[in-house]
Amino acid sequence: MTDVKGFSTRAIHYAYEPMDNEGALTPPLHLTSTFSFETAEAGSEIFAGDRKGHFYSRISNPTLDLLEKRIASLEGAEAGLALASGMSAITSVLWTLLAPNDEIIVDKTLYGCTFSFLQHGLAKFGVKVTYLDLTNPSNLEESIGPQTRVVYFETPANPNMRIVDIEKCAKLAKKYGAKVVVDNTYSTPYLTRPIELGADIVVHSATKYLGGHGDVVAGLAVGEAETMQQIRLYGMKDMTGGVMSPFNAMLVLRGLKTLTLRMDRHCLNAASIARKLEACGGVSKVWYPGLESFEQRPLAEKQMSGFGGMIAFELEGGLESGRRIMNKLKMIRRAVSLGDTETLIQHPASMTHCTYSPEERLSHGISDGLIRISVGLEDQDDIWSDLNQAIND
Structure with missing residues (x-):
């Protein structure tokens, strides 16, 4: 088809x-590492690229x-x-x-x-x-x-x-x-x-x-x-x-x-969480392409059909505030990676981007207080309730 x-x-x-x-x-x-050939000649032709076929799973x-x-x-x-x-x-x-x-x-x-x-x-x-x-x-x-x-x-x-x-x-x-x-x-x-x-x-x-x-x-x-x-x-x-x-x-x-269904839900949930974070006391900045405050919003609209499931934000108080809030989370998982069904939160400077030196992070636009969220597929109210209690408790 x-x-x-x-x-x-x-x-x-x-x-x-x-x-x-x-x-x-x-x-x-x-589940096979290798493939047999009908004849020796057929094997030679497949190896030479003159005939379509598989001969070893490291290649295809x-x-x-x-x-x-x-x-x-x-x-x-x-x-x-x-x-x-x-x-x-x-x-x-x-x-x-x-x-x-x-x-x-x-x-x-x-x-x-x-x-x-x-x-x-x-x-x-x-x-x-x-x-x-x-x-x-x-x-x-x-x-x-x-x-x-x-x-x-x-x-x-x-x-x-x-x-x-x-x-x-x-x-x-x-x-x-x-x-x-x-x-x-x-x-x-x-x-x-x-x-x-x-x-x-x-x-x-x-x-x-x-x-x-x-x-x-x-x-x-x-x-x-x-x-x-x-x-x-x-x-x-x-x-x-x-x-x-x-x-x-x-x-x-x-x-x-299920990519279409999941991405629609990731986008929907992330847009809601981004707006709530932006209005939340204690949050100094939120980066999400779907926000009106996002400086590159016109470009995002030009080349994206949706704004994705990823959010970056910074808290007043920087890194220590971020660690304190992450440690208060109950449902949201402290984990790297992204795009999972679960909502994941991490601190790039000490986790995924620790290969940068502090000076490199600063010059490359990755602040020590930046927090990254991969918004999952849970109910929006449950995601926000967990974040909100961690920020405002």
Whole structure:
């Protein structure tokens, strides 16, 4: 059923026909490491790429293949690639696209492990890493040059919700032949489709909203078919070995079936909680794209069909107030990750973004008092009641 147009329908049906699989409504789970060949000649042809087929699950697997086709369809890309984690997706892509003396331009706010890979990984292998405030596209226009191979950013950014104009950055990058790589974990393809706005590659931590249930670690990347094949055979196969297991692919496929419903509820709950936080005494600032006070609200409306489930806020009293309030929570879980059914709260400076030095956090827009909430699927009143008692008790 590959001709269906609706997003939700494709998330459930795309690239799978039950009657081709003995009527099984749920796609089969192929728990095999290797595949046999009909003949020696057939094996040679598959290895050479002259015939379609699977020969080893580190390269491809039917369960992963279905997930790759489905996420590519949802993102509007030619091809997808399933990987072991979000960081495996990021590193496999960048190891493939970059070489010594190349430059990568990145936004100044990134997930902590991404920052660490760039700052302490790629940089020591001769790749120039340039940090810019990409919320102002003129900064990219002034800095990009012939050695720039990649422009990389998250939007919204983890953890402070900054938004980058994908379309404007993509147009500037294309003038210099640089590829634009966007981490779309916060938005998912349901809310933002960077490929349609000019990006070349999209990466995801599928651990988050795509899986949606906090029971899987997985990554995905999508883009043009030839580039994705290069990443499969070099960045993933040879450089990182970050291969997704078939069982994890099955869990992400399950998650995609309810992505639309869950994201609608995440957005609804987060918008309500953000408004209440903004009106709450003791809260000095709230960052959520759906708030009228959010400085980049017009851009959010332009490239997002909804404002997501993530909120950042700062309390009067800074870090100590944040720790005190987090310790008073009863239902909301103190945990990293995001996109789960449960509401999760964490302190980026001491948790997910601790790989930054204090000076780096300050210059990259991550204050010590910033608190991040991944708003879950519980009843709004219960989420707010827990937050409110912790803040005002």
